[in-house]
Amino acid sequence: MSGALGKKIKVGIVGGTGYTGVELLRLLSQHPNVELTAITSRKEDGMPVAQMYPNLRGHVDLCFATPENAALDQCDVVFFATPHGVAMSQAQALLDKGVRIIDLAADFRLQDTAVFEQWYKMPHACPDILADSVYGLVELNRLKISGASVVGNPGCYPTTVILGLLPLLEGGKALVDTQHIIADCKSGVSGAGRKAEVATLFSEASDSFKAYGVAGHRHHPEIAEQLSAIAGQPVGLTFVPHLVPMIRGMFSTLYLRILPEALDTDFQALFETRYVNEAFIDVMPPGSLPETRSVRASNQLRIAVHRPSPGQLVVLVIQDNLVKGASGQAVQNMNLMFGLPETTGLEHVAVLP
Template sequence: MISAGIVGGTGYTGVELLRLLASHPEVRVDCMTSRGAEGTAVADLFPSLRERIDLIFSGMDVDHLSRCDVVFFATPHGVALEMAGALLAADTRVIDLSADFRLPDTALLARWYGLTPPDEAVFKQAVYGLPEVNRKALRCARLVANPGCYPTAIQLGFLPLLEQGLIDPARLIASAASGASGAGRGAKIETLHCEVAENFHAYGATGHRHLPEIQIHLERVSRQRVGLTFVPHLAPMNRGIHATLFGFLREGISEAELNALYAARYVDEPFVQVLPLGQHPATASVRAANTCQLAIFRPQEGDTVVVLAVIDNLVKGAAGQAIQNMNLMFDLPETMGLEALPVTP
């Protein structure tokens, strides 16, 4: 049985980790930390976990966490950066759901997040946790950088086209919308019910901090410079991401051939579904599941290809993908603990 700890257990991502791990047959959650809820029973804060998680939130004790086989960080940026080294030294594996290790360049980390790694050797150990690209490396990883939610949907949408050199990598466009849970559980005016309900708006149009993560990892696939225009939006829903992606074709290829290309690329991927021709994915179709649904279109048979990608930002975009990575790290079936079907409605 794998002993797991979660740092930052009171946020949406932390409780999603708990929900999923509570049903994992090979994992026992032994430690949950929270600065604000220390001494509080998990079930008192989250009644949905009553009689499934019998834990009390504890303080940030590295010695206690180091007795776990794996520690998940569901924390604000900067926390894992400071603590990962001590845990790795104690032979505890680390999966970080923040952005601390997603960028391979420390200068970019400083520019976009204002962070500097205390130990660059630890920083360089991180493996980027997109299984559909890095599965082999993840099986040997000790420190995993779990991808962001927008980057997960956008990368899975563009990958087959870039791998085959079918689109111009210098002219990519991503317009993506997320539910309010993507902003975290902390109280903010912009995510109050009255601000989100009956409303839809863009933000970060001049440069969202997920942009360099997406560009860098797409460049590793395309082996060319990637030029990406990325505009995120806040949608009036609790959870989910819908990404509409645009690429410019370098050669003539039919919509049916494009769909077949995607189907072949993801045929062995347990958590990526390519929809039949003409169908449009919806966020409700993947709610609470570790699934990405994709659909491919070539409007008016022109030179533009449109890819639609949907995920649950808290599952495939965060906690579910983290558990998928954990399964790979511990040589477990990749789908273990993640077999639940989406919730409808």
């Protein structure tokens, strides 16, 4: 494949003006095997990328262009950092030209089109392509991703919840009660995107803390679909997201009932063994209390396992919602798709303070 042979991977980004788009640019501009070829924005057509994002001065020389003028069909891979519905409307034309696709929205996350239409209020434009797409959680689908033409990058909340539960559910025998899983999750304001909305204004979000989507959130069916497939049975999930007054970061606390037959399990050892070879998952020492600042701007996800009582398990999971929860994970997928070590261009140390 091109990456493995040393040839630069020609990369295009559709919708590069949002937070996931600029994270893609930050990561890809330093990737040794990537040639940034095209970036699109109808509204900012002709504007230098570095004018919008001055942190990229001296690193990205591209200008935004309309999709029609961006020569996306000349790329090896195109990332869609766009609203839901955009990638599926353009997928077939790109695939016909041999271009691979990584979608950071929801178009290729849910295999059940009826569920997709229920939550995203639009018909799915290419169910045949969806059927051949791969859910891009590397630690779950590594082999499938390496041969995929279309990857649906997981949502940020699902990444933390699924990876926090994976060792407990896989292997055909769950160790916890799959009908009473509670995921209590918090995200920084950047998770809402760069669009202007009253709820994410500084005066609204700062000095406050609130739950949202309690009656239903789009990430719930995504999490439930993946967990049910892992466990081999439908799961019962209570998922409550919260908005916290920080720019970036995500903290998911998972509450679980240990099954009677699993009471003798060493859960710390279970997690350490499952993730020992995963470069971007850090199972912390017993008793650890992870902080979101320890993963800021990195592709690292950290897990701490606690057992406050013999029958209860609490799993703490943190990540940067814009990196491992979005753009970093997308680059990790690209590396696999092009035969590169999946850590390539992603070994940034978290930023402190």
